[in-house]
Amino acid sequence: MITVRDLHPWPSTEAEAEAVQRRLRPLVRVEEPAEIRTAAGLDVAYREDSDELVAAVTVLDVATLSVVDSAVVRDRARFPYVPGLFAFREAPPLLTALQRLAVTPDVLVCDGQGVAHPRRFGLACHLGLLTDLPSIGVGKTPMTRFDPPGEHRGDWTPLEVDGEEVGRALRTRTGVKPVFVSVGHRCTLQAACDLVLRLTPKYRLPETTRTADHLGRQST
Structure with missing residues (x-):
């Protein structure tokens, strides 16, 4: 089971949120990951004209790209929509979904930024x-x-x-606009790009993101 560390209280203002990002940023580690056999996709879907959301997580076998586990959490957004601060809106329900998994993934593939962020601390770093x-x-x-x-x-x-x-602007399909890859935690940029290419055999976006997005939309 995934354990969530209590590193900070959840803020209620933009200033408090930015202070949390600045405080946690030095804790991010860049290192070569161990063998990656399973990868989790994380995505949040929102209901139209509502603060209701669905956080979806899928775990894929990297060799076959088949889904081996998944979890869905329905919740309400508890932080405003502010560019650069999405983690404070999306991380709490995503963390709850991660804790419901039976399979602990080897890596989290987040639909968002890692250190390619104005304060070098995006959603992937936070999670x-x-x-x-x-x-x-x-x-x-x-x-x-x-x-x-x-x-x-x-x-x-x-x-x-x-x-x-x-980070890197990485072309995953010839002639199709790139995706934007960066380290979140405990990974290297080269390993991250290599993994993204493994997860994109047919489409622009990784299968992790595509399956999590599909699950979330089904559940809204």
């Missing part, structure tokens, strides 16, 4: 630290500047903050 599991962020849109990568699958260019590489 990785609180669970102490390896985690990566795979965003659909960037929060940092980048130059377009080449058109072929596997081509990439760096995402930069203040001249430092914090």
Whole structure:
């Protein structure tokens, strides 16, 4: 069973949330992960014109991309919609869903950012630290500047903050717009990109994200 560490109280204001991100950011570790056999996809779906949400987690066998476990949590958003602070809105129900899994995944693949974030502490960092599991962020849109990568699958260019590489714009399908990969916790950027390519044999987005998104939409 996944244990959630009590590293901070959940804030109620933007200023408090940003302070939590700055305090926790130095705790993020970049290291080569152990063998990755299972990967969890995490996604949150929202009901229209409501603060109701559904947090969905699927665990995939990386070799076959088949779903081996899943969990769904229905809840209400308890933090406003603020760019750069999505973790305070989405992490609590996602953590509850993770705790309901029977299979502990080797890595969390988050639909959002890791260190490719204005304060270097996106959703993937937050979830990785609180669970102490390896985690990566795979965003659909960037929060940092980048130059377009080449058109072929596997081509990439760096995402930069203040001249430092914090992630990569990675082309997962030839001729299709890239995804934006960064470290969350206990992983390296190269290992994160290698994993994303393994998880995208047919589509732009990883199968982890696609299955979690499908489960969440089914459950709304």
